[in-house]
Amino acid sequence: MIITEIKDRNEKLVAELVDVWERSVKATHLFLSEAEIAQIKTYVPQALGGVAHLMVGELNGKSVAFMGIEENKIEMLFIAPEERGKGLGRQLAEYAFAKFNVTEVCVNEQNPQAHGFYERMGFKVYKRTPLDEQGQPYPLLYMRREQN
Numbered sequence: 001m002i003i004t005e006i007k008d009r010n011e012k013l014v015a016e017l018v019d020v021w022e023r024s025v026k027a028t029h030l031f032l033s034e035a036e037i038a039q040i041k042t043y044v045p046q047a048l049g050g051v052a053h054l055m056v057g058e059l060n061g062k063s064v065a066f067m068g069i070e071e072n073k074i075e076m077l078f079i080a081p082e083e084r085g086k087g088l089g090r091q092l093a094e095y096a097f098a099k100f101n102v103t104e105v106c107v108n109e110q111n112p113q114a115h116g117f118y119e120r121m122g123f124k125v126y127k128r129t130p131l132d133e134q135g136q137p138y139p140l141l142y143m144r145r146e147q148n
Contacts, residue, residue, distance in 0.1 A: 027081035109139035
């Protein structure tokens with residue numbers, strides 16, 4: 001996978017990444033309804049445009065993964081469902097550790113795959129909230145990783 005930090009967040013790229021996001025969320029966020037996914041999807045382009053650092057992972061010229069970083073925190077990391085389990089998430093996380101000294105992430109408690117992935121990457125839960133950042137009843141796990 002080729003990882004590139006994106007400066008030009010053009011409409012075509014954002015549309016590709018929204019598609020990756022939607023397919024990834026449908027495969028991993030089983031606690032969300034179709035209506036909730038559709039509602040959240042309306043905010044994804046803004047999130048992609050506003051995150052300080054946006055990395056895109058490409059395979060054979062196609063965007064298959066992306067990660068957003070703010071300061072020392074992974075704000076978003078999504079992998080196309082057909083590419084999951086192939087080490088792409090690990091590659092993105094290791095890139096974040098090396099280039100941005102990332103030590104924090106927040107995941108939905110109801111997404112055990114993400115929770116497990118970040119634990120395998122060395123993160124540990126230090127806080128839990130019963131509601132997500134929009135006040136919805138989706139508990140969040142705040143995780144921290146010791147710096148090497």
